[in-house]
Amino acid sequence: MNNICKMALLVITLLHVTQLFMPVSLELLTFFTALLFGVGLFIQKSGFRTITLFFFTLGTLILIYYKLPFSIGMQSLTSMTNIIAIIVVMQLFSIPIEVGHYSDTVEYWLKKLFKKESSLYLFAMIVTNLFASFLLFGTVPVMVSLFNKALKNSVSQYQRFFATAIMRGYTLALFWAPGAIIILLVMQVTHVSWSQLFVPGLLLSLIGMLTSYALEHFTRLNKPIVTMSEMLSTSSSIAKNAPKQTAHIILVIISLIVGIGFLERFSIATGTGRILLAGLIVSTIWIAYYRKKPEFKTVLKNYGESGIMQATDFSVFFIAVGLFAGAVDHSGILSYIQPLLQESVNHLGIFSILVIPLLFIFIALCGIHPLVLAVMFGKILLSVSLPLSSVSIALILLLSAAISFIISPFAGMSLMTAKFLHVTPLEVSLKWNLLFCSLFLVEGLVFAYLWQG
Incomplete structure (x- = not known):
């Protein structure tokens, strides 16, 4: 099978x-x-x-x-098989990450640069955000392997620190990462291009990370890290390769963004097709760069046997x-629902912008997957007249889905993080993230309303 x-x-x-x-x-x-x-x-x-x-x-x-x-x-x-193709292509990025031992580079910077918990927290979020842009579903286990040894005995409230940094960093990448499934679904439903979403999505991601950093800095994470230098040692080869490998990661992300922009500029392929083609080209070049490494064939074989099945x-x-x-x-079902929804929107006016994401999140908390809700709500919202542009509607859908991914105990992200950290999904989702999600929801809705691009 x-x-x-x-x-x-x-x-x-x-x-x-x-x-x-x-x-x-x-x-x-x-x-x-x-x-x-x-x-x-x-x-x-x-x-x-x-x-x-x-x-x-x-x-x-x-x-x-x-x-x-x-x-x-x-x-x-077959309408969403283009997303399946993108998932398969984006998983190719795990091959050079493993062959090139990029986890050593992250650990090197972690030891070298950070003295306080709050700055280390911001670093963990940023690294997760960057890796999530191309690792997607593989992000959580990779982050656990990157940070687990370094953080476990170095910060207070280790499990809370790790869970919130990884979950928020990963989820905030969904606003701009070209291969993120939710952004592909929202693009498909709202007919908004990735280039239209990239700038506001990236800004929302930055707002979310700054909000998360400020919240943790002023409430919990203001202690110095005292055990980091004694706990870990670094070989000279890792120290020598760290700047080069850091440049590789940045170059990969920039190449994806520029590649998609280039294809869009010359109207080559469709919105999701550009992401597929750019991802395939960049991942192939990165894989080819490590083709002469001794472990290359083993990693490639493992991907062929089990990696591709993750999709x-x-x-x-x-x-x-x-x-x-x-x-x-x-x-034509939506044509029957449209008058009722339009009447509700007209009655609520501008407050409908608040009610829609709250309803989205509530249904997600009841166990319906945010990806399903994004499709359903997107089709319904586009069928009624709202005082918003298509880009703003897309941003609200992304915001609602992102928050649902964090605070729903049934979401895969919550379940996976809880499993790796040996805590309950309820702790990972609502207990540790509810305050952040409430603040970010307000910020995101104001931003989406003001961004009428």
């Missing part, structure tokens, strides 16, 4: 890369999408499988009830959500 899933994932990715240059058969893409869904469903984790089956069944029932053509069903089933859960989930979203789009 694993081999069939790998083959289907690779073929879907290859078809989307090919589609950037020439037409691709919808029937062929549908076949491999159906194959991935049918096989991947059996190896999908139970939590994902339940909601996947729910949306797949709901989408299928809508298609049948409204007697929509089979071609619409195929288009809907399965989300891939099968997105196929189901795509089917549901496409069915809703073509059925």
Whole structure:
């Protein structure tokens, strides 16, 4: 089953890369999408499988009830496979990270530069934010391996320090990172390009990090780090390579941003297609840079055996959500809901900007995944008249999803972080992050309203 899933994932990715240059058969893409869904469903984790089956069944029932053509069903089933292709490509970045031992560089700067908990906290957030821009789902385990040894005996309230820094740093990258799934979904739903979201998204990310730093600095993290230099030792080779490897990471991020901007400037490919192509080019160059390293073949083999399979859960989930979203789009259901929503928006006026994200977050706390809510709310919001531009609506969706990822005990980020730190998801989400999320929600809504780009 694993081999069939790998083959289907690779073929879907290859078809989307090919589609950037020439037409691709919808029937062929549908076949491999159906194959991935049918096989991947059996190896999908139970939590994902339940909601996947729910949306797949709901989408299928809508298609049948409204007697929509089979071609619409195929288009809907494959509508989000471009996101699957991007996930597969972005996971390639884990190969050079592992072969190049970039964790040693982060540890070197951590030991060398920081004397107080608050400055170390800001560093941990920034590093997580940068790595999350291309590591995506692999960020949490990588950050644990980077910081665990250095931080465990060096800061007070270690688990809280680690959980908040990693979760906030990761989630704030979702506002601007070109490969982040939520930004791809929001782009697809709101028809806003990545270049339109990049500047306001980056500014929101910076606002969030500064808010988090200030909150922790003035409430908890103002103690000096006294054990760092005694605890860790650094080899001369690591010290020598640290500046060069730091430049590599910065260059990779800049290359992704410039590459996407270049493709958009010359109208090459679609919005998600540009991200796919830029990610593939940059990751391939970075991988090729380490091709002569002794451990290169081993790491590449491990990626082929297990790394690519990390995309399965989300891939099968997105196929189901795509089917549901496409069915809703073509059925005309939103035309029945629109008058009621428009009346509510007219009644609430400007306060609807506050009610919408609060409703989004509340539903997420009840267990509905923020990715699903982003699609549903995005389609509904665009169907009514709001005193906001499409970019502002996209920012509000990103803000609502980002906060939901942090404070929902059911979100994968909360569950994964809690598992690695041996604490409860409730501590990681609500107990340690509720105050920050409340402040950031207010800041983000004001920012989104003022940014009418």
